[in-house]
Amino acid sequence: MDNQKYLWGISQKEDGQMKVSPGDIVSQENRIKFFGKLQLDPNRVVSAGLVHGDNVAVVGEENFGQKIVNVDGLITSAPNVILTISIADCLPLYFFDNVNQVLGLAHAGWRGVSQEIAIKMLDKMMLEFGTSPEDVCVEIGPHIKDCHFEVDEDVAQQFSDYQEQISKKGEKSLINLSGIVREQLRKRGVKEENINISEECTYCLKEKYYSFRRDKPTQVEAMVAYVLKRG
Numbered sequence: 001m002d003n004q005k006y007l008w009g010i011s012q013k014e015d016g017q018m019k020v021s022p023g024d025i026v027s028q029e030n031r032i033k034f035f036g037k038l039q040l041d042p043n044r045v046v047s048a049g050l051v052h053g054d055n056v057a058v059v060g061e062e063n064f065g066q067k068i069v070n071v072d073g074l075i076t077s078a079p080n081v082i083l084t085i086s087i088a089d090c091l092p093l094y095f096f097d098n099v100n101q102v103l104g105l106a107h108a109g110w111r112g113v114s115q116e117i118a119i120k121m122l123d124k125m126m127l128e129f130g131t132s133p134e135d136v137c138v139e140i141g142p143h144i145k146d147c148h149f150e151v152d153e154d155v156a157q158q159f160s161d162y163q164e165q166i167s168k169k170g171e172k173s174l175i176n177l178s179g180i181v182r183e184q185l186r187k188r189g190v191k192e193e194n195i196n197i198s199e200e201c202t203y204c205l206k207e208k209y210y211s212f213r214r215d216k217p218t219q220v221e222a223m224v225a226y227v228l229k230r231g
Contacts, residue, residue, distance in 0.1 A: 008227035018224035019086040045082045048074050054115035056124045073106035073121050079231035088212040092141035092225035099135045105227045114158040118181050119188050133189030142200035146176035
């Protein structure tokens with residue numbers, strides 16, 4: 001991956017709450033300040049609506065300033081389009097196809113992982129832009145790790161094909177969601193050396209990241225994950 005060509009990352013707790021709801025002026029101002037700090041134009045942001053599903057949309061400059069409803073994944077080939085999602089434990093998945101100059105960003109909670117949103121992203125890139133999986137690099141950003149992603153049996157059953165990514169803790173199960181995503185991507189043809197998983201756990205790093213599971217807020221507090229291709 002050409003790191004000079006792309007700019008990507010995630011905000012931190014010190015940057016403030018980033019999940020924008022209707023009428024939420026504070027979060028909107030936090031985003032403006034955050035992107036300003038990165039010397040990016042917040043008017044070029046395109047956001048995914050986020051419904052914990054597997055729908056993916058292709059966007060471009062015509063979508064500047066929009067929230068694309070009913071999708072958890074965004075793909076673009078246009079430079080300077082800032083793709084964003086908000087996260088507070090879920091996995092931010094960054095996709096880079098250097099050959100076809102395409103990039104994408106997906107939001108993957110356990111429901112999205114069980115619905116294979118990572119594969120849906122690849123399929124969309126292949127269909128729309130001729131992407132080959134072996135040319136794709138994927139970065140999995142900070143997220144809740146299996147040290148704290150504790151679930152009941154009904155959720156664990158959703159991942160019965162990935163037993164090596166599940167461990168028991170009494171009556172509960174601990175699930176390694178990023179390990180499952182890596183397996184899904186490998187089976188779809190992405191090279192293992194092209195998949196990088198952050199070691200940071202949003203739950204563990206209380207001073208650095210918001211965590212829905214840890215904090216249990218009445219209103220979701222979240223970071224913003226972003227990616228763009230430089231013009």
